[in-house]
Each structure stands twice: as structure tokens, then as C-alpha cells.
Amino acid sequence: MTKRILLCDDELPILRAVEFKLKKVGFSVMVAQNGEAAWAVIRESLPDLIVSDYQMPILDGLGLAKRVRENPTTQHIPFILLTGKGFELDQEELRARLGITRVLSKPFSPRELVEQATEILQGAQYNSESAAKPCGETG
Known part of the structure; x- marks a missing residue:
């Protein structure tokens, strides 16, 4: 089954470049240009x-991550955060507080994102039980 990735960014050139790369390697890609639109896609798909x-209008990436983690139906979904403020954000706190799986600083290469997505989706074996726990921790 083809893995489905939701890509959310308000910068259309980034959105299109990454969408193209992800589709090229076989992922099914859904897109949204703000967090509120992304939340609608998440609930539906x-x-x-x-x-x-x-950083996005209407609902930013952290707000979206919070909604995803607070909802029992979506809390298991891995989440990659893209940011131009990579060095300003405490990545460990984001992982602990919001369950952010990875943080990629802008500018990033679309190839790097494809590699990260592939690694997460192939190797992590996410399910509703394991995703809520830190790596290596068991129930």
C-alpha cells in the first residue's frame, strides 16, 4: 500500500518542489497551505x-502538532517540522512536549526530506501504542 504524506507549507515553491520529489519516489502526497487546512485533511484522510x-498563517506548525497529539485518532502519526528557526527551537522539548518526530531546518534539500520520510515510514513501525512513547521505551 502506498504511504500517504500530508505536506503543509505556505510557501508554494517549497510545497511544489517537495511534493514533486515525494511523488517521484512513490509516496501519495496531499498538500495544504496552512495548519487549519491541514487539520481538515488529517481528519478526513x-x-x-x-x-x-x-511558521504559517491561520494555524502554525506547533498548533497543528498539538491538535494532532491531543486527538486519539491522530496522535500516532509521525510529524516532521520544517523551520527557518531551527537553532532557536529546543528540539528535545518539541519531541517531549508535542511528539515531533524530526525537525528539519530551512533551507533543506527536498532529497533530505525524502530520505527522512522514507526512514520514518519504513523503519519506525508506528502504531497507536508505540508512537506515544520515546524511542526504545516499551510498555
């Missing part, structure tokens, strides 16, 4: 991975 920009 339950993607296998969410990739979201940090």
Missing part, C-alpha cells in the same frame, strides 16, 4: 506522515 512548516 489520516495520513501516514505529516510534514509541516513551523
Whole structure:
């Protein structure tokens, strides 16, 4: 089954470049240009991975991550946060507080994102029980 990725970014050139690369390697890609639109897609389609920009209008990436983690139906979905503020954000706190799987600083290469997405979706074996726990921790 083809893995579905939701890509959310308000910068159309980034959105299109990354969408193209992800589709090229076989992922099914859904897109949104703000967190509120992304939340609507998530509720309707339950993607296998969410990739979201940090700074966006209407609902930013952290607000979107919070909604995803607070909802029992979506809390297991891996979440990659894209940000131009990579060095300003405490990545460990984001992982602990919001369950952010990875943080990629802008500028990033679309190839790097494809590699990260592939690694997460192939190797992590996410399910509703394991995703809520830190890596290596068992129930």
C-alpha cells in the first residue's frame, strides 16, 4: 500500500518542489497551505506522515502538532517540522512536549526530506501504542 504524506507549507515553491520529489519516489502526497487546512485533511484522510512548516498563517506548525497529539485518532502519526528557526527551537522539548518526530531546518534539500520520510515510514513501525512513547521505551 502506498504511504500517504500530508505536506503543509505556505510557501508554494517549497510545497511544489517537495511534493514533486515525494511523488517521484512513490509516496501519495496531499498538500495544504496552512495548519487549519491541514487539520481538515488529517481528519478526513489520516495520513501516514505529516510534514509541516513551523511558521504559517491561520494555524502554525506547533498548533497543528498539538491538535494532532491531543486527538486519539491522530496522535500516532509521525510529524516532521520544517523551520527557518531551527537553532532557536529546543528540539528535545518539541519531541517531549508535542511528539515531533524530526525537525528539519530551512533551507533543506527536498532529497533530505525524502530520505527522512522514507526512514520514518519504513523503519519506525508506528502504531497507536508505540508512537506515544520515546524511542526504545516499551510498555
